Amino acid sequence: MSTILRVDGLKKSYGNLEALKGISFEVGEGEIFALIGPNGAGKTTTLRIIATLLSPSGGQAEVLGFDLKKHPDKIREKISYLPEEAGAYRNLRGTDYLKFMANFYADTPGEAEAFIKRALAIADLGPRLNEKVGTYSKGMVRKLLLARALMTKPALAILDEPTSGLDVINSLEVREIIKRFAKEGISVLLSSHNMLEIEFLSDRVALIDRGLILDSGTSGGLKDKYEAPNLEVVFRSAVR
Amino acid sequence: MKKFKNLLVKEVRELVTKQLIVSLVMTMLLFYFIGNLAKTEMKRAQAVQKISVMDLDRTPVSEGLTGSLKSANFEIDWVKGDDTEAAVQEARKGDSNLLLVIPKGFGESVGRLEPAQVSTYTFLRSFSVSGIRKSEILKAVVSATNKYLSDDILRKELPAVPPETLKTPIRSRDFVIVKDRMAEGSAAAISGFVYSQSVFLPIILFMIILYSSQMVISAIAMEKQNKTLETLLTVPIPRSSIVTAKMTAAGLVGLLSAAIYMVGMRSFMGGMMGDMGSGAGMGPVIEQLGLTMNGTGYLLLGVSLFFAILVALAMATILGVLAEDFRAAQSLILPIVLLAMIPYMLSFFSDVNTLPLPIKLFVLAIPFSHPFLATPNILLGNIGAVIYGILYMMAVFAVLIIIAARIFSTDRVLTMKLRWRKKPVVL
Numbered sequence: 001m002s003t004i005l006r007v008d009g010l011k012k013s014y015g016n017l018e019a020l021k022g023i024s025f026e027v028g029e030g031e032i033f034a035l036i037g038p039n040g041a042g043k044t045t046t047l048r049i050i051a052t053l054l055s056p057s058g059g060q061a062e063v064l065g066f067d068l069k070k071h072p073d074k075i076r077e078k079i080s081y082l083p084e085e086a087g088a089y090r091n092l093r094g095t096d097y098l099k100f101m102a103n104f105y106a107d108t109p110g111e112a113e114a115f116i117k118r119a120l121a122i123a124d125l126g127p128r129l130n131e132k133v134g135t136y137s138k139g140m141v142r143k144l145l146l147a148r149a150l151m152t153k154p155a156l157a158i159l160d161e162p163t164s165g166l167d168v169i170n171s172l173e174v175r176e177i178i179k180r181f182a183k184e185g186i187s188v189l190l191s192s193h194n195m196l197e198i199e200f201l202s203d204r205v206a207l208i209d210r211g212l213i214l215d216s217g218t219s220g221g222l223k224d225k226y227e228a229p230n231l232e233v234v235f236r237s238a239v240r
Numbered sequence: 241m242k243k244f245k246n247l248l249v250k251e252v253r254e255l256v257t258k259q260l261i262v263s264l265v266m267t268m269l270l271f272y273f274i275g276n277l278a279k280t281e282m283k284r285a286q287a288v289q290k291i292s293v294m295d296l297d298r299t300p301v302s303e304g305l306t307g308s309l310k311s312a313n314f315e316i317d318w319v320k321g322d323d324t325e326a327a328v329q330e331a332r333k334g335d336s337n338l339l340l341v342i343p344k345g346f347g348e349s350v351g352r353l354e355p356a357q358v359s360t361y362t363f364l365r366s367f368s369v370s371g372i373r374k375s376e377i378l379k380a381v382v383s384a385t386n387k388y389l390s391d392d393i394l395r396k397e398l399p400a401v402p403p404e405t406l407k408t409p410i411r412s413r414d415f416v417i418v419k420d421r422m423a424e425g426s427a428a429a430i431s432g433f434v435y436s437q438s439v440f441l442p443i444i445l446f447m448i449i450l451y452s453s454q455m456v457i458s459a460i461a462m463e464k465q466n467k468t469l470e471t472l473l474t475v476p477i478p479r480s481s482i483v484t485a486k487m488t489a490a491g492l493v494g495l496l497s498a499a500i501y502m503v504g505m506r507s508f509m510g511g512m513m514g515d516m517g518s519g520a521g522m523g524p525v526i527e528q529l530g531l532t533m534n535g536t537g538y539l540l541l542g543v544s545l546f547f548a549i550l551v552a553l554a555m556a557t558i559l560g561v562l563a564e565d566f567r568a569a570q571s572l573i574l575p576i577v578l579l580a581m582i583p584y585m586l587s588f589f590s591d592v593n594t595l596p597l598p599i600k601l602f603v604l605a606i607p608f609s610h611p612f613l614a615t616p617n618i619l620l621g622n623i624g625a626v627i628y629g630i631l632y633m634m635a636v637f638a639v640l641i642i643i644a645a646r647i648f649s650t651d652r653v654l655t656m657k658l659r660w661r662k663k664p665v666v667l
Contacts, residue, residue, distance in 0.1 A: 014655075048470075048651075048654075051474045052473075053470060053473055053474060053651060053654060054654070054655075055650060055651050073476065073478065076474055076475060076476040076477075077476040079474065080474070081470070081471065081474040082471075083467065083470045083471065085467045086467050086470065086471055087466040087467035087468050088466075088468065089250065089254060089466070089468055090466060091253065091254055091257060092253065092254075100246060100250050101471075103243065104243055104246065104475040104476055104477055105475075145471075148471075
């Protein structure tokens with residue numbers, strides 16, 4: 001399994017506040033790697049740095065061998081990012097939004113069409129896709145955004161709380177979609193508060209707290225190591 | 241280029257909402273409607289006017305006066321009787337807005353070379369321009385009659401001397417000099433004519449600056465409020481293209497909005513001013529003084545306007561980053577409004593060259609002052625000042641666009657916020 005993302009000693013400070021104190025991890029091809037931790041642990045900051053939104057204060061990160069600081073434009077071609085609190089343009093119809101986003105990644109009109117076709121299948125919103133995004137429910141917007149994130153089959157999908165705000169049924173659907181795309185070779189870096197979700201989705205997990213990775217491994221391996229029945233107990237034990 | 245076009249089309253679609261179209265169309269229709277109404281009123285004021293006249297004198301002199309009224313397009317409604325109070329009451333009930341009372345002995349007084357008096361009553365039924373114009377026309381008629389009578393008397397009494405020589409022994413020939421050119425004419429009339437020809441330019445410029453700036457600030461603020469900015473910043477398109485697309489879309493929609501507003505306003509002003517601003521007969525004098533804009537002048541003016549808009553858009557881009565949401569964006573336009581307002585007001589009331597040096601330097605340091613000053617400078621041949629203004633705006637734009645590009649290429653685009661109270665950083 002080749003390495004898609006390599007993070008080495010990544011640091012980020014906001015003034016005197018050290019949000020990341022030097023974290024390291026790797027994500028392989030087709031692997032789902034999850035960051036779990038409490039609010040303010042540094043999960044979103046890590047994801048935003050790898051998504052080229054924030055510049056790191058120290059350390060290194062590479063996506064497919066491209067250095068984050070030197071080649072952010074190259075990295076943007078290989079990744080897609082779904083922020084926790086994301087929205088779509090309210091005045092655009094669902095299909096127009098997907099077309100707008102597809103045109104940034106496609107080299108030909110045919111390729112754009114293929115992206116949109118895939119997105120329509122992922123979103124599964126039927127005729128509602130011809131209506132303006134402003135009329136969608138929160139769940140519909142989230143599915144549209146997930147479809148946008150996965151339609152280009154990026155080398156690395158960065159998903160921050162992918163099921164945030166979704167009901168049980170929609171959450172299950174979204175998890176299945178992510179799992180299916182990972183099997184097709186897309187690497188996924190995600191963060192979540194939902195330990196059940198992490199157990200279901202991830203191949204490997206990193207426990208992050210106060211800007212440091214406390215431990216990492218498979219869900220099963222971590223549960224064995226800490227003799228814990230679930231990841232919540234694992235996390236509590238690791239923090240202690 | 242394909243990706244930029246994709247982004248530009250999206251930006252334009254985001255800006256051109258149904259609300260914007262409806263508000264523009266409604267405003268234009270409103271201006272057009274009011275302008276046409278004013279035009280109709282003015283035409284009515286210039287058409288045949290009714291005037292009630294009570295002639296208690298009935299002499300050739302009084303008949304001369306009423307004859308002049310007929311010549312001035314007045315339709316006379318004769319009031320019978322000899323009671324002025326009753327005449328006022330009768331005229332008030334009728335549809336004429338004017339009453340002229342010529343007293344008994346009017347002709348005799350004129351004959352004896354004693355001041356003769358007539359009374360005019362204007363029924364002020366509204367405060368409209370047309371109502372005021374009617375009484376002005378009547379005054380002009382009385383004045384013309386005065387001239388006719390006095391000339392007649394002077395010709396009889398002193399046949400050897402032309403009346404004009406007696407009435408105006410001193411005459412003035414007015415000359416106006418602009419740079420090295422001279423022409424005969426009134427400075428006030430020439431200034432008024434030039435002003436009437438260029439009065440719309442500052443209004444257009446002011447509106448474009450405000451519209452475009454507001455659109456850029458709102459567009460960036462809306463991206464933040466709707467949580468679309470983060471996604472947009474991770475797509476494979478240069479950050480500079482994101483900035484440029486927003487500025488271009490806002491500039492285009494701003495220009496379009498301003499053009500639509502100006503068509504409406506021109507119709508409104510045309511109706512209000514009628515022919516007053518056309519300055520009939522001024523053409524040759526203006527030509528002689530070189531106060532006309534040639535091709536180079538228009539080009540310089542266009543370049544000056546273009547750079548002013550670019551400066552406004554670049555400023556708005558930086559301010560837009562500071563806005564956390566659409567509501568905050570509304571107040572962030574204030575610095576641009578103030579900077580545009582100062583030269584805008586000055587262009588109406590003052591001449592920057594006559595201001596004290598510190599104030600003059602302050603005004604010239606405002607980039608938006610230069611396009612406001614461009615028209616008078618071009619007409620007066622101060623081309624150097626116009627070019628200096630353009631170069632200055634280019635420099636300001638370059639600095640602002642570098643700052644904007646740096647903000648967008650770093651994480652400041654997400655972390656920069658204008659906060660009145662310090663809040664903890666949310667990770």
